[in-house]
Amino acid sequence: xxxxxxxxxxxxxxxxxxxxxxxxxxxxxxxxxxxxxxxxxxxxxxxxxxxxxxxxxxxxxxxxxxxxxxxxxxxxxxxxxxxxxxxxxxxxxxxxxxxxxxxxxxxxxxxxxxxxxxxxxxxxxxxxxxxxxxxxxxxxxxxxxxxxxxxxxxxxxxxxxxxxxxxxxxxxxxxxxxxxxxxxxxxxxxxxxxxxxxxxxxxxxxxxxxxx
Numbered sequence: 001x002x003x004x005x006x007x008x009x010x011x012x013x014x015x016x017x018x019x020x021x022x023x024x025x026x027x028x029x030x031x032x033x034x035x036x037x038x039x040x041x042x043x044x045x046x047x048x049x050x051x052x053x054x055x056x057x058x059x060x061x062x063x064x065x066x067x068x069x070x071x072x073x074x075x076x077x078x079x080x081x082x083x084x085x086x087x088x089x090x091x092x093x094x095x096x097x098x099x100x101x102x103x104x105x106x107x108x109x110x111x112x113x114x115x116x117x118x119x120x121x122x123x124x125x126x127x128x129x130x131x132x133x134x135x136x137x138x139x140x141x142x143x144x145x146x147x148x149x150x151x152x153x154x155x156x157x158x159x160x161x162x163x164x165x166x167x168x169x170x171x172x173x174x175x176x177x178x179x180x181x182x183x184x185x186x187x188x189x190x191x192x193x194x195x196x197x198x199x200x201x202x203x204x205x206x207x208x209x210x211x212x
Contacts (some may be wrong), residue, residue, distance in 0.1 A: 001037070001091035001202060002062040003053045003144055006073070006154075010081045012048040018080040019043060019050065019197055025076055029069060033134035035061025038096075038201040040155075041104045042044055042194035051107070051154075053144075055091070062088055062130050085135075089153065092121050095129065096201040097140030097157040103116060103196035104164035108154040108175070109189040116185035120152055123178040131174035132156060139165020140201075146202060157196070163194075164193060 010018060022041060031037045038055040056062040066088075077084065097103075112120055124143040132138050137159040144153045156162040156171070180187065 001094075002056045002059050003089045003091055003142075005049075005054070005087045005089060005144070006018065006052045007083075007085040007087070008050040008052075008077065009083045010048045010050070010079050012045060013081040015043055015045045015048055015050060015087075017029050018077060019098050021033050021076055021080070022050075022052070022204065023198070026052075029072060032063075032067060033061070033065040033116070033162050036065065038107075040201060041197040043197050044192070044194050047093055049192075049194070051105075059090075087146055087151070089146050091115075092143045092145045092200075093124050093129075094142035097141045097199055099154060100139075100196055100199040101199075103199070104158045105194045106156045106158070106164065106167075106171070107190075107192045108111075108156075109191075110152045110154075111187050111189055112152055113185040114147075114150055114151050116182065120186060123181045124154065127178040128154065129175055129182050131177065132171070134181070135167050135170050135174075137167060137198060142201075151189075157199070161195075 008018070019041070026039065030039065035053065035057040037057050040053045042051040043049065054178060056065065074084070110120070121143065132141055139157040139159055141154065141156045144155070146152070158167060
């Protein structure tokens with residue numbers, strides 16, 4: 001599974017109108033593309049940020065769709081945005097949340113030495129995910145890797161803003177334990193939080209989730 005992430009910045013006043021355009025145009029655009037498997041849309045309305053992640057069955061489907069959609073999405077968003085950054089990623093491990101139009105999302109960005117890619121996956125599966133599954137309000141998580149640029153992102157989904165806020169302390173302890181297991185070679189770049197606007201992610205699940 002592969003993911004194309006768009007990181008959009010704009011005037012906070014334009015977040016709502018930009019999201020309206022995305023909601024109206026994107027479903028039809030994506031449905032035309034072979035291999036499309038789901039999407040997540042997130043917003044930080046206070047700072048003026050929109051994050052999207054479209055999920056694709058294969059790396060070739062990811063590349064083909066980008067060729068088809070690149071100019072269309074630039075034209076669609078040009079009047080709203082200040083910047084758009086596009087990143088292609090591999091979904092190395094994930095437990096998908098249920099489809100939703102509300103909730104909260106935390107994004108942890110990291111950079112890593114090439115030899116540490118496997119170590120990041122192991123830390124996510126052995127430390128991060130089991131710890132998060134014990135946190136009230138946790139809904140799912142994903143680990144995405146950009147192996148070409150040695151960048152990783154861990155996205156965690158929570159029931160609502162209250163659950164997100166309450167999870168900050170426990171999540172910090174889990175993050176510390178995961179970094180201790182990796183023993184260097186991985187550095188934090190950023191920690192961000194967003195509102196969930198839309199979630200419709202793949203239902204296939206490569207990591208078994210124990211009953212809670």
